[in-house]
Amino acid sequence: MNPSQSLAGAPSAPAKKTPVRSGISRDTLLVIAVTLAGFGIWELAVRWLQVPQFILPSPMxxxxxxxxxxxxxxxxxxxxxxxxxxxxxxxxxxxxxxxxxxxxxxxxxxxxxxxxxxxxxxxxxxxxxxxxxxxxxxxxxxxxxxxxxxxxxxxxxxxxxxxxxxxxxxxxxxxxxxxxxxxxxxxxxxxxxxxxxxxxxxxxxxxxxxxxxxxxxxxxxxxxxxxxxxxxxxxxxxxxxxxxxxxxxxxxxxxxxxxxxxxxxxxxxxxxxxxxxx
Structure with a gap:
């Protein structure tokens, strides 16, 4: 058998599939977490220190x-x-x-x-x-x-x-x-x-x-x-x-x-x- 024919009849290697990114990226999750933590600290500090609303209101x-x-x-x-x-x-x-x-x-x-x-x-x-x-x-x-x-x-x-x-x-x-x-x-x-x-x-x-x-x-x-x-x-x-x-x-x-x-x-x-x- 001709080598070229044997190569032609051989099954081709499956193409590599590039991974598809889905969902929220790690950086976005980090930004959301830091933002929520900052607002949480702000809310607790205002309530704990009893800061008047006309000086610094709470995030809520x-x-x-x-x-x-x-x-x-x-x-x-x-x-x-x-x-x-x-x-x-x-x-x-x-x-x-x-x-x-x-x-x-x-x-x-x-x-x-x-x-x-x-x-x-x-x-x-x-x-x-x-x-x-x-x-x-x-x-x-x-x-x-x-x-x-x-x-x-x-x-x-x-x-x-x-x-x-x-x-x-x-x-x-x-x-x-x-x-x-x-x-x-x-x-x-x-x-x-x-x-x-x-x-x-x-x-x-x-x-x-x-x-x-x-x-x-x-x-x-x-x-x-x-x-x-x-x-x-x-x-x-x-x-x-x-x-x-x-x-x-x-x-x-x-x-x-x-x-x-x-x-x-x-x-x-x-x-x-x-x-x-x-």
Whole structure:
């Protein structure tokens, strides 16, 4: 018998099956356990030390207030107002950050002339600038959007610049050898390499946008989660303040996770190791 025929007739080895992970990961269980332990210690300490509710309420009292704000519907108009400010400011910061970052990275003159002024403006405390936005734009939604955009702008800008400057020089040489134009080189090589850095900056920028919107509402607003914090702080409603902080944390985490989901679908090939986070 021909050896090749004997090999062909032999049964093939069964393919190895890759194990399928199911259930909750160990890290997630550890986070849940630590969180529950922390809340348990907090609850016992407040009860044992008899801490007054107007100083530090117990987790159970805060959870009851969170549920009350939700069932009564009181939190929804404030939540939606802050969400609109955050998204609008984040969109404005993204447009300006991507546009200016691209110019700084690709045009040497813009980098030498404009970028030092951007760095100088970044050193100015944004809380000190927010009252000026109230004077310039009034007490409407505009100063909150501008404040959110100003705070979220810088991490997006820096990551765009870092992503474009991190382009592999060999790829650029290849595009030059193929007689590709600057626009083709940007779309085919520089833009795909910059996207992981961009999304890393966006994940940080969306959190900064939440902070910026709240800072703007602290200065002057009648609607929004920041104004609700000021109202409850004036009434010494500490449990109510913690309830607002819970909804603020929920907003920030949800927006950050949404951006990470988009990044996994659109920028699936790599994640940057040296992206700028702040």
């Amino acid at each position: 009292a805060i959870a009851a207030r969170v549920a009350q704000d939700f069932t009564s519907g009181l939190i929804f108009p404030h939540f939606l107002q802050t969400l609109v400010e955050v998204l609008a400011g984040f969109l404005l910061a993204t447009v300006i950050g991507v546009g200016l970052g691209t110019l700084v990275a690709l045009v040497r003159t813009v980098e030498r002339v404009v970028y030092p002024f951007v760095l100088a403006l970044q050193t100015v405390p944004k809380v000190a600038v927010a009252p000026l936005f109230i004077i310039w734009f009034g007490f409407g939604i505009e100063p909150k959007i501008v404040t959110a955009a100003v705070i979220a702008f810088f991490p997006i800008l820096v990551n765009v610049i870092a992503g474009l400057k991190a382009t592999d020089p060999r790829r650029l040489l290849l595009m030059r050898a193929l007689k590709a134009g600057r626009w083709t080189t940007f779309c085919k090589v520089q833009l795909p390499g910059m996207l992981p850095y961009l999304f890393a900056g966006l994940e940080v920028g969306i959190i900064f946008a939440v902070i910026g919107a709240i800072v703007g509402e602290f200065i002057g607003a009648s609607l929004g989660l920041g104004s609700l914090v000021i109202q409850r702080q004036a009434g010494v409603d500490v449990a109510g303040v913690f309830s607002v902080l819970f909804y603020l944390s929920f907003m920030g985490v949800a927006l950050n996770l949404a951006l990470r989901w988009v990044a996994r679908r659109w920028v699936f090939w790599e994640r940057p190791t040296d992206a700028v986070s702040a």
